[in-house]
Amino acid sequence: METSENVYANRNPKYDFEPGATAHQLLNEATEWLQYACGLSELLAELVHESDSVDCQRMALALEAIGKITRAGVQCTAQAHAALHWKAANAA
Template identity: 50%
Template sequence: MTELLAELVHEADKLNPQQMAVGLEAVGKMIHMGLQCASTAHTRMQWAQAKAKAGSGLRGNDGVGVYVQE
């Protein structure tokens, strides 16, 4: 997406503010989504490590990373 925006800027005689705004919003959304995915993966990894360390003292509630102490 950033490459597309760079091409538009380099090739355009006149910049279209709407196209630029939409492109920048898309980049922002993709960055936000990437950060959410990384955060979720990190949390799940931490839970898995805690579960492995505690042995059977933790059990998964629904298999999605929610654990309760037994």
């Protein structure tokens, strides 16, 4: 049986960054991920509005996927922020 720590780690994987990626590249990637999440959210909302019934299990999976995509975008943004600070610290 998995411990709660292992379950949490499996449900929230870390996004792997390209080694040596610049802040600009990371922000572009973050924008892409967040646009995917936005598009999926809008699609899911449209499907729910048009549906007579909602499959809760599929809805939960779709919402989890949107959460994971959003997390990848946020992690890219955080990494870009750190890269900018690292660059500024090394320049000083």
